[in-house]
Amino acid sequence: MVYPRNVESKNLKKIYSLFTEQKTLTRGDIVSKTGLTYPTVGKMIDKLLDEELITWQGMTKSTGGRRAEKYKINNQRLLVVGMTLKLNRVGMSLSSLNGEVIRKKGYLIDYQGDLVVNLTKILKEFLSESDQLANKILGLSISFPGIVNKLQSKAVYSTILKVTNLQLKDWLEQEFSFPVWLENDVNLMAMGESYFSRINYQKGLLYIFWETGIGSAMMFAQDLVNNEFAGQLGHVVVQPQGELCFCGKRGCLETVLSPAILINQVKTRLASQVKSSLHRYDPVTLIDVLKEAEKGDSLGEVVLDKIENSLGLALANYIELFDPDLLILNGEIFHRVPFLVNRLKEYINSRIMFKGLRRLKIKSSQLGDQAELLGLLVLLKQKELANKLDSLFGYS
Ligand SMILES: [Zn+2]
Structure with missing residues (x-):
């Protein structure tokens, strides 16, 4: 048996996902891309507007027929914090779900020091430079230049950083209120390129x-x-x-x-x-x-x-x-x-x-340096977006 709430949750995710990929969308665009009916799409648009996940973007230009209302993602509503671990430094980024990098900053780090303390300090400092981030952060996504054990979300080994067995997810989830995921750097580049350059x-x-x-x-x-x-x-x-x-x-x-x-x-x-x-x-x-x-x-x-x-x-x-x-x-x-x-x-x-x-x-x-940053977004979208939407709309 299919429960209507499950169907509604699925439709809402499908539509919001489209907004993360397209500049603007009309109800008609969504109907043709999803196969959903106009009343269903209308209802979901209202819900997304109520939660400020999307915003009204004016009317389409008249081409003879009726003008349609356009909507776009509110790129300040849900944000991904990115962390790229490189030799002697950590790159931090804050990005919207449609791939726009809102802020980036680099920090020096000694990986042989107390990593939990040092990474926590960097994250706190980076986050403190943006106002009103509470409830907007979908999670933290970490790029690791080495081997990652996905089952245990553990950074196993990196020759570049000279580190082994880092429980980055566990450590940082204890310090912060958002979920943490990590992935190998080249895997993230492939994910970013595959998703964003439409190859x-x-x-x-x-x-x-x-x-x-x-x-x-x-x-x-x-x-x-x-x-x-x-x-x-x-x-x-x-x-x-x-x-x-x-x-x-x-x-x-x-x-x-x-x-x-x-x-x-x-x-x-x-x-x-x-x-x-x-x-x-x-x-x-x-x-x-x-x-x-x-x-x-x-x-x-x-x-x-x-x-x-x-x-x-x-x-x-x-x-x-x-x-x-x-x-x-x-x-x-x-x-x-x-x-x-x-x-x-x-x-x-x-x-x-x-x-x-x-x-x-x-x-x-096609993406060069950007591929890794965009991959961080894709990882968080895959791991956390569905949960976040379910909790925002009370489906879970
Ligand atoms: Zn070798």
Whole structure:
């Protein structure tokens, strides 16, 4: 048996969710997008207006027929607090549910100090700089650059932060009155990109982020592949006899692709007076090296070959195993050097079977830096929005 209150709660969530995705909506828009009737939509709009979750936005322009009333989300009513944990610093953000960042601030932190005390202090200070936040905060969403145990909501391990087994959710929920969730940083980027850039994929999305280390995330039908230790692309072995990695294995992708190591190799070659257009760069960066490779510099080509034969190879193998139809490359290097994306595309396509049948698309990220912040929003929406609406409207 279906209870009318459950149906009402479901309809209300469906409609509010649409408002978080669209600039403005009329009753007619909602009817056509949801298949609900005009009276139902009207009733739900009234409820959302009463709770100030949406606001009236004027009338549509006349196109001959009747003008319709437009509504939009009230982007001050429910807010997500975001926390991104990075090397030596914490990024804090306050965002509305439609992706608008209201305020951002960075703080220095020592992860080896008393983390509960330090994170609590940062959060309190950040929140105290906004007025009247009570009842508006949907929750706190944390981005962790390492392994997250989702069942226990525990930050298991991060080589960047040099921390293990942090009970961040438990600690912070004891200090604050709102719910806390955490997720791996690259998983969040994939969620943000998948949700906000309206990218199309039917089967699966493989998402790569390359900065100092390299991480990956995989989504099937909008859902993350959530196995605890999955996505360790940086520790896929590409040179069995290669350099020792900090993880204890030899020849991991990260030991080949570390920008610092690649640049050191370039400097050694330059010092041995090899002929190269890279002599005029001081200091030389990986972006310079790849841009010169595009112009035909032979030392640049050596580095590019290394990237293709390690990252390209690992990605081709990944694709062969999981058959995603979209690969997104995020990180400054892909953004600044489109040539690298094109070369990887060619390399990967030449090393996978059935490439004509797969219709694999390989692109650089549309959202760049924003992907992680937007992912924090998506996480809280998925985990807490339904509960929050149920409690606001007395459905729970
Ligand atoms: Zn490793």
